[in-house]
Amino acid sequence: MNSGSVYVLVTSGRTLSQGRAMEKGKMTSDYEDAVAVCELDATSMESLGIENGETVVVKSGIGEIAVKAKLNKNLHPGLAFIPCGPYFNYLLDSYTQHTGMPGFKSLAVTIDAAPEMKISTIEELAKKIKEGK
Amino acid sequence: MTEANNIFNAVPCTFCGCLCDDIIIEVDGNRIVKNTNGCAISKERFIGHAENRCLEPTVSGKTVSLEKAIERAVEIITSSKRLLIYGLSSTENDAQREAYRLAELTGSVVDNTTSVCHGPTILGAQESGEATSSLAEVRHRSDLVIYWGANPAAAHPRHIPHYIRQPGEYIKDPKNDRKIWLIDIRETTTARMVDRFIRIEPRTDLEVIQTLRALIRGHKLDVSQVGGISIADLEEIAIAMKSAKYGTLFFGLGLTQSWGRHRNIDAAIRLIQDLNAHTKWGLLPMRGHYNVSGANKTSTWVTGYPYAVDFARGYPRFSPGEYTAVDMLARGEADALLNIAADPVAHFPRSAVSHLTKIPVINIDPKINMTSQVAEVNIPAAIAGIECDGAATRMDGLPLYLRKVIEPPEGVIPDRDILRMIIKSLEKVMK
Numbered sequence: 384m385n386s387g388s389v390y391v392l393v394t395s396g397r398t399l400s401q402g403r404a405m406e407k408g409k410m411t412s413d414y415e416d417a418v419a420v421c422e423l424d425a426t427s428m429e430s431l432g433i434e435n436g437e438t439v440v441v442k443s444g445i446g447e448i449a450v451k452a453k454l455n456k457n458l459h460p461g462l463a464f465i466p467c468g469p470y471f472n473y474l475l476d477s478y479t480q481h482t483g484m485p486g487f488k489s490l491a492v493t494i495d496a497a498p499e500m501k502i503s504t505i506e507e508l509a510k511k512i513k514e515g516k
Numbered sequence: 517m518t519e520a521n522n523i524f525n526a527v528p529c530t531f532c533g534c535l536c537d538d539i540i541i542e543v544d545g546n547r548i549v550k551n552t553n554g555c556a557i558s559k560e561r562f563i564g565h566a567e568n569r570c571l572e573p574t575v576s577g578k579t580v581s582l583e584k585a586i587e588r589a590v591e592i593i594t595s596s597k598r599l600l601i602y603g604l605s606s607t608e609n610d611a612q613r614e615a616y617r618l619a620e621l622t623g624s625v626v627d628n629t630t631s632v633c634h635g636p637t638i639l640g641a642q643e644s645g646e647a648t649s650s651l652a653e654v655r656h657r658s659d660l661v662i663y664w665g666a667n668p669a670a671a672h673p674r675h676i677p678h679y680i681r682q683p684g685e686y687i688k689d690p691k692n693d694r695k696i697w698l699i700d701i702r703e704t705t706t707a708r709m710v711d712r713f714i715r716i717e718p719r720t721d722l723e724v725i726q727t728l729r730a731l732i733r734g735h736k737l738d739v740s741q742v743g744g745i746s747i748a749d750l751e752e753i754a755i756a757m758k759s760a761k762y763g764t765l766f767f768g769l770g771l772t773q774s775w776g777r778h779r780n781i782d783a784a785i786r787l788i789q790d791l792n793a794h795t796k797w798g799l800l801p802m803r804g805h806y807n808v809s810g811a812n813k814t815s816t817w818v819t820g821y822p823y824a825v826d827f828a829r830g831y832p833r834f835s836p837g838e839y840t841a842v843d844m845l846a847r848g849e850a851d852a853l854l855n856i857a858a859d860p861v862a863h864f865p866r867s868a869v870s871h872l873t874k875i876p877v878i879n880i881d882p883k884i885n886m887t888s889q890v891a892e893v894n895i896p897a898a899i900a901g902i903e904c905d906g907a908a909t910r911m912d913g914l915p916l917y918l919r920k921v922i923e924p925p926e927g928v929i930p931d932r933d934i935l936r937m938i939i940k941s942l943e944k945v946m947k
Contacts, residue, residue, distance in 0.1 A: 392718050394701065396769065397671035397804075399556060406531065406560040408568020409862055409885045445866060457703040462718060464702065468862055469886060475865040480777055482639065483631035483824060483840025485865045488774040489701075489718045509889040512861065513873050 389427045392489040393441065393463040393471070401466040415505045418468030421450045421494065424458035431496045440497035441465070443474035443490055449500040463494065469508055527919045529558040530606070530901030532672045533803030533911030534651075534679070541921050548902070548922060555673035562902065570884045570896040571925050582895070582927065582937075589854070589893050590941045592876045596852035598828075599624035602841045603858030605633075605808035607897075607931045608906025608918055612807075612814040614935035615856060619827050620819075621942060625850070628811035629858050630823040631840040636772040637801045638812065638822050639836060640781025647788040649764060649798030650912045656684035658798075660760035662697045664784070665721065665770015666802045669705035675766075675802070676709055686762075699724075700770055714753070716743040722776040725783040728754050732790050763797040769804075803911035806901070810909035845871045853877045856931055857897070861886035880934055897931045898924035906930075 404414040421441055423431075431439065431452070439452045441463075448470055458464065465471040467487065474492065479485050503511060522544065528537040541562060542550035551562040573585035580588075593599055601619050604612045605628055612628075619626035630638065654661065661680055668675040680696060687693045696710040707713040716724050720743030727742040731754035737747055745753075757763055765788060771780040784799060791797040803809045812822040819825045821834035837843055841860065844850045845868035852875055853860075861869050862885065872890055879891035882899045898904040903924035909915050924930075 394718070396667060396702075399670045399673065399705075402531075402557040402670065403560040406557055407564045408883050409859060410568055410888075457707070459702070459715065462702065472863065472865050472869070477842055477846035477865040477867045479837060479840065479843055481837030481843075482777045483627075483635045483836040483843060484773055484777055485632065485842055486773070486775075487632075488770065505886070506889075509861070509886050512866075512869055512886075513890055515870055515873060 387430075388493045388495050389430050390491070390493055391427065391461055391463045393421070393465055393492045394488045394490070395465050395467040395471040398466045401468060410505055414468075418466045419450045419470045419502050420453050420466060422453045422455035422458060422464040423494070424460050424462070425454060425456060426460045427463065427494065428452065428454055431494065433496045438497045438500050438502060440495050440500055441474060442493045442495070445476050446474055448473045449497055449502045451502060463492070469505070469512075473508070524919060524921045527921060528901060528908070528916045529554055529561070530806045530899075530908065530918060531557050531561050532806055533809055534672050534675055535806055535908060535910040535916050536674050536678055537916055538678075543922055546922050557673060565899055565902050568883050569925065570881060570888060570894055571928065573896065574894045576892055585893055585895050586934075586937050586941055589878045589895070589938055590945060592852050592878060592893065593622055593854065593938070593942060594945055598850050599852045599854060600841060600844050600850035601626040601854045601856070602860060603629060603856040604811045605629040605805035605858060606900075607857035608807060608900040608904075608908055609810050609814050610906055611856065611900070611931035611935060612811055613818060614932050614939065616815065616818040616825075618854070618935060618939055618942070619825065621939065621946070623827050623830065625824075625826045625828070625839045625844060626815070626819075627825070627839060627841045628808065628815065628823050629805060630808055630812055631836065632842065632863065633769060633804050633808060634772055634801045635823060635836060635840065636778035637781050639778035640785055643778070643782045644785040644789070647785060647792060647797065647799050648912070649800065650914065651679045651800075651910070653798070654764045654800075655679055655682050655687070657686050657762040658764045659687065659693060660695050660697070660756065660763045662699060662763070662765050663706065663710070663802075664699045664765060664767045665774065666766055666768025667700070667704040667706050668802065669709055671768070671804060672802055676706075714745065716745060719775040720744070721771055721774055721780050722783055724750070725780065725787050728757070729783070729787050729790050732758060732787070732794070757791055757797075758794045760795055760797070763791065763795065765797065765799045766802050767799070768802040800912055807908035809911055809913065810907070810915070813909050813913070842868045845869075851875055854880075855887055855891070856880045856935070859885040859887050861890055880931055895934055896925070896928045897934060898928050900930065903928075904930040906932075
């Protein structure tokens, strides 16, 4: 049953499928399938009332993006994971603590079930970025 | 360049910082048909080399000759007041050297992808020094290997099977004589490959490292837990680290990109220095792109600094946070970008990418990537280590010679030659 939003820290990083798809080419559907994903623990999936593969919207302080939910039984409650790439970075601010390095790990976000939302393709996301949306 | 039966032995893989140099590549005509010994990503890189390629230079989406693309690139560079040259980690050392020459010639900023991966590692080392070792030394001697904030199963798939779970001179049975631990905020695939997984709370790496330092120095602490680990467990970990004959700490972006940034690395280096008062320990960063380590080395040889170098005053200056690519773009300071062998549109935060869409971008890359979509000028390049030779530096600093196993697509030349063409044209214009 959908009981509303979940508040988690989302971290980004590498996955094997992200690495393989990146080497094949970023403008491929393989890459989109590999990076437009949010891994959630069982408690978060249950709170959102969603099944594996359903769409969620992830909202940070600067924006929101729709991605596919994926159950990760090994994740600890309170933590979510999005593979590194343009979908995660769409939510990320540019503050680097004067080191050059943005905060790719542990970004505070809200996640909601979003069955009505469409996940942007890589081309659509590139177009959105180009148009400054 | 051909070898018997079109089989190339001992080819270094140009995917990650492991630079595994035992890859066997089989070629049929001008296609790679087999990769033996490579990991899943290596196979994709070699066998999929022809996919998603950028084959012709373009200016504003229209196909042009290489000369025309260079001409437009030179126009952009000469009309720019604050050019940013960025990327360089997925290409070979000679191309990097040409990029620094171009930066000096034009008074530009040159930064490499280190600024968004192990930049804090370098800052930490500048504060505290380095207690390093080599991958061979680890294989031959290390009886305790700890990965911290790293997921080699995904990012460096052969790191454990090729370098760590292998017998060495003093480690005859790698399964029993060497223990492998993982410290991370997530139970990743790597957790299932190691002997022990220790989960810590997010954003507590610095506290946990400093606690271990205090315990190793013999201090008693009046708290019950740090970072989600009980003090009793931390004491046991500290004793195990002190008791190792030769310990190695491999760390990943879980330390460099999280809260604390270079302070985490500073503390980790000091932890290793503390341990060296009792036994032998070394520390090594898990470098991601195959030649990002080389980008730091060539930049240091040529400019004196490893990344974030500004030539605006005619001599090199180093200031991370100021001359680093994300900061320069987020501040709206760069008025043109020359991107070589990287994809900042896919890997930079949104406001930095947003500025990229407002300035002219020259993109040199073998493949069509997200930066190609916003670039005014796209110039295809040969893939180093597959279609042209060169040199690259492994994560532990070992330089390796890259092999050419097939010809690049017709009319496509290496990054270094494209940059030399730009420099030659610029020198004529600037006379």
